[in-house]
Amino acid sequence: MSKRKVRDSHLPVGECVSQVQRILRERFCHQRLPDRLEGLEAQHKHLFELLKRTAVHGESNSVLIVGPRGAGKSALLGCVLRELLQETEAQRNLLEVRLNGLLQTDDRIALKEITRQLHLENVVGDKVFGSFAENLAFLLEALKKGDRSSSRPVLFVLDEFDLFAHHKNQTLLYNLLDVSQSAQAPVAVVGLTCRLDVLELLEKRVKSRFSHRQIHLLSSLTFPQYLQRVRAQLRLPDDFPDARFAQDWNAGVESLCGDKSVEEVLQRHFNSNRDVRSLHALLMPCLSRVSASQPNIRPADVLDAGRLCLADAKANVLHGLSILELCLIIAMKHLNDVYEGEPFNLQMVHNEFKKFLQRKSNSMYNFEQPVVMKAFEHLQQLELIRPVDGSASRTQREYQLMRLMLDHSQVMEALQKYPQCPTDINQWAMSAFA
Template identity: 45%
Template structure:
């Protein structure tokens, strides 16, 4: 009987851990299902189709703020096109990223690899980028010499390519597209609304000026449509936290491995999630988060944090898990920095807080902070005696973390102890950091609310 009970416990534990793994993969894997921007998606789909099926050359820019769905839209289009036999057999996709391919040499080298032309190029050296690109496109010709393989260039963080020397990459890609030397489609993806202004005149003249804009949510939405949009967010919440209630789970759309979850466990889990969606506290929390940020990426990060709380001892997602996840997601970066400081450094931060409050926001320097700290240290037994150079080093570290800003007009020739700085933290940030700081001496905790003046 005991052995059977142990088996049941082990089975339950395994299912919880497997569910946790499945949900995190489902939440964080690249999304290929687009729920919005139908017209914009169709526009890009048609552009790429005409390049592959009709041999047309096109260029376009997909523009929108971070989190508006640009990458998801492109992933969705590429997935649909890749499902057709003709596209899969004939089209070549070249993905270039502005953060990775920081100059034309790197971009060309990776384009050669993605076109699978390394064996053709070998050690061949060309004089210019244009000659390199022309040779690559010539290599794509198959069958008769008039027919080239269609190629789709996806340039993520497009604005960074504008920083390349003479914008040679962009010039040549747009030139090929405009002159129809070979069937290519160049799609730039960027969050810079003014990206056209970054293009040089000769590059701009070869660009089609086709711009497709994406924006998260509807800025002119009525109250009724806002409610509908939030209802969609609730449905997404339920979808991302549910598991298939059959034995075979396929995550092909997320490019992830397959999982096997017990059907009975899956059905029970999904009923619980359905019940969770109707919880008033949770709905209000999700509504507040949605009003502050409609970004789906932020929402997915929030769910991933909540799911991470699952383990053998905590086998269900409670409302409090989502409350704590929202707190973690909205934590102030500066408070997190303060929580990583030493006790001495945090004590100096408290001294700066009191100095700023006492003199109503006036600038401070090392000497004033040092004197206030020493006055506190001499009145408490929990603070060990520290030499002045050590305190100076701690002050310098705080300055390097940009929690202090030099005041304009400071005499660079004056000794650093007397240079003035503006304290960049609010009293509430300091109080919050002290409250969260683990194992902080009681005297220091009390000092944050008592200036000892």
Template identity: 45%
Template sequence: MSKKKSMVINFEDNVILMTRKFLKRRIMCSEGKFRHHVKERAHIFELIKSTVEMGESNSALLIGPRGCGKTALINCVLKELSTLKIFKDNALIVNLHGLVHTDDRLALKDTIRQMQLENIVGDKVFGSFAENLQFLLECLKSGDKEHSKPVIFILDEFDLFCTHQNQTLLYNLFDIAQSAQAPICVIGITCRLDVIELLEKRVKSRFSHRQIFLFPGDISSADNSITAFDDRLELFQNLLSLPDDENVNKVEEEYDDCTVDHNFAKTWNDRIRTLVNNVTMINLLKRMYQTTVSERSFRNFLAVAVSTLSEKHQSLEVNDFVEASKMFSRDDKVLMLEGLSVLEICLIIAMKHETEIYDGEPLNFESVFNRYIKFANENSSIQSVQRPVIMKAFEHIKNLEILVPVTNTCSKVEKEYQCYKFLLTSEQVMDAVKSYPGLPTAVCQWTLSSFN
């Protein structure tokens, strides 16, 4: 009897571990279909498709804030196009990233590698920038629409390529696209709305000026009655549900190392539907959605909650999501303050008091210094610090952009008397002090005092 019981427990433990693995895979790996921005997706799809099928050369910029789905949209379009035989057999895709390819030399070498030209060029891929550029341009320009393979260039963090010297790579890519010597499509992905202004005049003249904007919260679904939050709630249920009998075979093909128990799946999905209808859960998701509409952040939040599943914790509860949300509801500026020294925290508190006492008026180093020294002299537990050290701490705070200079400040004013605007609220300072580990009691009490 005990052996049977042990086998049941081991089976259930294995199911939970497989469930956790499956859900994390589904949450962190976006599914193939792209749910939103239907018009924008269709536009990108037709641009790339016309390059592959008709030999047309195109260029475009996909612009939108971080987390709105720009890269996911591109990946979805490329995945769908890859099902077409002409695309699969002929098209070459070159992915470049501004954070990785920090100059044109690195971008050029990786372009040659991704275009699989090493065998033709031999060791020239390790040659000079001029040689590599000349070779690549000859490869692109030597063909024609009928005989050249179409090349799709995806430039993520496009604005960073604009900082490269002379924008040589961008110039040549746009020049080839404009002259239509070989079929290429250049898609830039960026969050900079002013990206066109970053292009040099000669580069701008060769760009098509085709800009496609993605706006967060614009779900653009077929059903106009669905609100943005309803869509988020539906995503919550879909990502956390296990496949039913109809979809299990399809899912197991996609996640070949994750098997799902059918009977367990039914019970699990009933629990998830209960969570979706829970008032506390709905309010939590609404608060998070009001903070950020980013689907990437939402998926990260779900992944943290799912990670709590174990042999001892075999179901997801509302409290699991409440605890997970704490990691994503913290203010970035408050988190930044936690990394400061005690001296810098004291200066932040002094700035808070200065701002409160003088009703938001600009402050300078001298006023902050005097307020801190007064506090230090009144508390024997606070170690005295020399003025140059305090000045260095003040400069560090300024470099973190917690302080911004007042625009009408005269350049001839000594730096001790230059005026700054304090950007933190009293609540942010209080939160930082509460969460700061090992902060002296005197400093905590000083934060609470209004006129010190």
């Protein structure tokens, strides 16, 4: 009876909104693993059997999980490990070491991280090792409880696997795969990467020790499924304290996803990025606008969040430029139009700018050559222009060939939003001929 009373109780709107904020923020930020991965059953079964043979039977393996960002590589591995660790024997035996190519940028840092995660700092102490292989062999030997059958299996997860291929001599990869192949200790090496050509990056000696097992993930998500995912991310659970508020909220979510303008925003977002994390980045600004006075997400909130997520970073940089720097960008745009994207130099840009000044007879924009050069260098620092590859560094700065890293539409869009842009500069930018 008491549970029913709690279920039927009506909380103040402010408290309901706080609960909504807490539940959805936790859902968006914590990236919890799904109960099951749809469409990846075969890959799940393959990886589970592979890791089970290591965790339970002490068999060494190596495998690569390959797929685009957001395809579910980490989620697949997480779901397999969650299921595997529910088995008593695997939970008691398996040790995990997680490395990331973005963090462990060389083999020395990687070895230190392996030692830390295996809690072997005291065992290593101040020992001096002749090579990386000796150090790794010592770490694995320290894990043994007796014979090989009672050695604890170790799972090495290498995220951003392709970045480890850029380490000097690929020492880490060679030694991990060598241990795996030679069965010195029960070891499983799982690499996660976005690069389809990752095997081409490996040296011959490393490639020969890899099992060449690959699990490919391809995103087969359709837009109706994507819309369903949006609904699922925004819906409140059945055990929400205020049943009536949850019912109204969920009805509002259905209405929101059925709105044509919202559907267009979601379609654009779907076309550019199907990653769940990207979807959370779109929904979070919408959630932040929910309040006691506005207890639902409105279509206008989604439109604003869509504009924020799809904002062009380079076009935003243009809004902070000085008038001179903006004029140089317009001159470069005209040079690109006339010469069909051929590289230019500072002298050409300055001459184009002078033509504009002569036509307008406006001394207001008449700058000295050193000032123009300083503005040009600032544009290069902002990476709005860059030197042509292979251009000689000994060439005078005025004649060094450059390329504009903006297209026509980006320049025009930035000009429309530029605060108090002079009319004559706007007209110059829109004119077909410089």
